[in-house]
Amino acid sequence: MEINPQTGTRLDTHWPWQDKTPKEDGYYLQHRQQRSPRFLPRHKSENADIFESQIIRMLNKVHESIERNDIRLVEQERRELTELEWKQMSIVLDRLLLVIFVLITVVSTTTILCRSPGTEASTTS
Known part of the structure; x- marks a missing residue:
């Protein structure tokens, strides 16, 4: 055509x-x-300038909100990582103290049983 x-x-x-x-x-x-x-040719009118300024203001607010959300998420991840490290540390410390408790109990029980006076049935008859 x-x-x-x-x-x-x-x-x-x-x-x-x-x-x-x-x-x-x-x-x-x-x-x-x-x-x-x-x-x-396009001429900017006052209405277009007002509209553009409102759009820019709204975009700035959205940007600030996204930035605050990013900062909050990073802070939350940092707190969760710290919490996880403390939980792991408490598990390790709990097991270590359990082993120490069992060792002390076994040693003290063995010591007590070994030092007890023996019953001499043959000397009393």
Whole structure:
């Protein structure tokens, strides 16, 4: 499909106004002189500036909220890691103290039993 640069119409269609040429048609010339809104120069208005400032303010608040959340998560992970280290330390210390308790109990029981006076049944008869 090709477009006629003079008329702006497709080449495979006929000109809808038989009595006028494209250059004589006022409607065509009027619209040809107007620019598409896409190509009009953009001027910032006060409303656009206010809208942009509101969007920027909202984005800054979202960014601050995300930063605070990241800091909170890092702090929470640090606390959980510290808690895990203390739990592991308490398990190790608990087992160490259990072994010490069992050793002291076995040694003291053995000592007490070994030092007790022996019953000499053969000397009393």
